[in-house]
Amino acid sequence: MSLSDLFGGDPFVPAQQARTEPIQQRSTARLSGLLDAAAVVVDEVGFDRITTAMVAERAGASIGTVYRYYPDRVAVLQALRERAVLRFRSRVAEQLKTNAPQGWWEAVDVAITAFVDLYRSEPGFRIMHFDDRQGVPVVVDPDTGYFARRVAGMLVEEFGLEGGDELIFRLEVAVEMGDSILSRAFRSDPQGDERFIEECRVVTHDYLAGYYGPSVR
Amino acid sequence: MSLSDLFGGDPFVPAQQARTEPIQQRSTARLSGLLDAAAVVVDEVGFDRITTAMVAERAGASIGTVYRYYPDRVAVLQALRERAVLRFRSRVAEQLKTNAPQGWWEAVDVAITAFVDLYRSEPGFRIMHFDDRQGVPVVVDPDTGYFARRVAGMLVEEFGLEGGDELIFRLEVAVEMGDSILSRAFRSDPQGDERFIEECRVVTHDYLAGYYGPSVR
DNA sequence: GCTCACCGAGCGGAACTCGATCATGGAAAT
DNA sequence: ATTTCCATGATCGAGTTCCGCTCGGTGAGC
Numbered sequence: 001m002s003l004s005d006l007f008g009g010d011p012f013v014p015a016q017q018a019r020t021e022p023i024q025q026r027s028t029a030r031l032s033g034l035l036d037a038a039a040v041v042v043d044e045v046g047f048d049r050i051t052t053a054m055v056a057e058r059a060g061a062s063i064g065t066v067y068r069y070y071p072d073r074v075a076v077l078q079a080l081r082e083r084a085v086l087r088f089r090s091r092v093a094e095q096l097k098t099n100a101p102q103g104w105w106e107a108v109d110v111a112i113t114a115f116v117d118l119y120r121s122e123p124g125f126r127i128m129h130f131d132d133r134q135g136v137p138v139v140v141d142p143d144t145g146y147f148a149r150r151v152a153g154m155l156v157e158e159f160g161l162e163g164g165d166e167l168i169f170r171l172e173v174a175v176e177m178g179d180s181i182l183s184r185a186f187r188s189d190p191q192g193d194e195r196f197i198e199e200c201r202v203v204t205h206d207y208l209a210g211y212y213g214p215s216v217r
Numbered sequence: 218m219s220l221s222d223l224f225g226g227d228p229f230v231p232a233q234q235a236r237t238e239p240i241q242q243r244s245t246a247r248l249s250g251l252l253d254a255a256a257v258v259v260d261e262v263g264f265d266r267i268t269t270a271m272v273a274e275r276a277g278a279s280i281g282t283v284y285r286y287y288p289d290r291v292a293v294l295q296a297l298r299e300r301a302v303l304r305f306r307s308r309v310a311e312q313l314k315t316n317a318p319q320g321w322w323e324a325v326d327v328a329i330t331a332f333v334d335l336y337r338s339e340p341g342f343r344i345m346h347f348d349d350r351q352g353v354p355v356v357v358d359p360d361t362g363y364f365a366r367r368v369a370g371m372l373v374e375e376f377g378l379e380g381g382d383e384l385i386f387r388l389e390v391a392v393e394m395g396d397s398i399l400s401r402a403f404r405s406d407p408q409g410d411e412r413f414i415e416e417c418r419v420v421t422h423d424y425l426a427g428y429y430g431p432s433v434r
Numbered sequence: 435g436c437t438c439a440c441c442g443a444g445c446g447g448a449a450c451t452c453g454a455t456c457a458t459g460g461a462a463a464t
Numbered sequence: 465a466t467t468t469c470c471a472t473g474a475t476c477g478a479g480t481t482c483c484g485c486t487c488g489g490t491g492a493g494c
Contacts, residue, residue: 020473020474022473022474023458023472023473023474024457024458024459024472024473024474025458025459026457026458026473026474027473027474027475030474030475048291051447051448051449052448052449052450053448053449061475061476062475062476062477063449063450063476063477064450064451064452064474064475064476064477065474065475065476066450067449067450067451068474068475071450072449072450073448073449073450074265169412169416172401173398173401173413173416173420176397176398176400176401177394177397177398177420179397180393180394180396180397181390181393181394183393184389184390184393195386196390199386199390203390203394203424206427207420210423237438237439239438239439240437240438240439240493241437241438241439241492241493241494242493243438243439243492243493244438244439244440247439247440268482268483268484269483269484269485270483270484278440278441279440279441279442280441280442280484280485281439281440281441281442281485281486281487282439282440282441283485284484284485284486285439285440288485289484289485290483290484290485
């Protein structure tokens with residue numbers, strides 16, 4: 001579901017994550033080490049070819065350790081994706097804090113830029129497009145709630161956009177579009193095809209501007 | 218790569234398809250039977266959980282038979298996707314022939330409708346979104362060529378749109394967007410959320426109209 | 435009757451388990 | 465305050481199970 005987790009309609013689920021929560025210090029290090037390893041391996045061999053043994057070896061751990069924290073192979077990938085999502089979110093939040101955007105578009109643009117940057121720099125970031133194939137029963141996280149709702153709230157508060165379900169819907173669509181175009185940009189170019197990236201900005205802007213702001217183009 | 222095969226930048230590859238071409242009649246039936254079975258199983262358990270044994274059993278065949286025709290598990294999925302793509306194409310071609318569209322938009326609209334219809338009626342049609350995870354070396358099919366090119370040619374010929382790389386690029390982006398929004402429509406609704414489907418039409422139309430035609434809305 | 439089609443036991447490897455072993459850090463003893 | 469101690473967290477890796485895939489033998493088509 002990729003970016004949808006961030007702004008989209010599906011709730012963000014912290015997931016069953018690990019089998020056992022880490023207690024001692026070294027184990028939290030292990031956990032992130034495992035994900036680091038998984039990220040690198042994903043870049044090397046892809047989602048399908050990745051094996052738990054590879055992850056374990058790359059992390060300097062044994063197979064058993066992997067399974068101590070994750071119930072199965074897919075769970076590792078889900079956790080990796082979750083971490084990527086989290087990192088993206090905090091990157092955006094951070095950017096929004098430092099360069100306070102002057103309008104809703106600058107805020108959206110910041111998100112696009114953050115996504116592109118992470119895609120380029122973060123190993124295994126393309127895990128963002130790891131689609132949850134099996135219909136994992138989705139449970140709403142009452143704390144986080146729909147991220148789209150939060151973003152909508154932010155836009156309403158900060159920039160005086162009209163809120164409501166309509167705005168949330170538009171955001172969902174915009175995210176879906178932006179995600180797909182960016183995805184296309186990186187499909188055959190590790191650095192991301194600038195043409196598509198630019199088009200992503202244009203399309204996203206025009207789509208949202210068409211309803212909620214002046215068409216600047 | 219989903220719809221991109223149809224209009225997108227990546228060439229359509231007939232693939233190595235089957236190991237052995239069917240000679241006798243019963244074997245062609247077997248082949249399609251295997252794909253039918255795979256389609257159903259995909260709907261039931263998803264891409265990841267599907268096993269060759271499931272496909273064989275569902276098709277009333279033995280494991281060996283599966284491997285007689287397909288080199289591995291992924292090849293079965295690829296073949297299934299290929300068949301879906303083919304069916305989509307012929308459905309569109311057929312529709313274009315019967316209700317001759319009056320303008321470029323009607324032609325595009327036909328494609329969207331065909332996609333939605335197949336998504337609803339054809340088991341396993343969501344295989345269209347089976348992303349080729351491992352970087353399978355893509356070989357250009359000289360006969361088929363880029364489908365985007367062909368569509369572009371069609372639009373140029375039939376409706377007098379200006380061609381060139383620009384048009385192909387626009388089409389790629391449009392397909393990417395449309396695909397993602399339709400995908401969203403069916404994510405949690407087997408019948409497809411009408412709101413997203415309608416928005417797909419609007420967005421696709423506006424995007425293409427913004428460059429190549431009057432904005433009718 | 436020659437080839438095509440099919441079968442399914444069997445092989446290899448990857449996913450995953452589990453009991454043995456080591457490390458940690460807080461509490462008790464000094 | 466320091467040391468000892470030990471309950472429990474953490475790790476390991478051989479072993480089990482399951483699944484992808486092979487291959488030699490049997491049956492069906494033309």
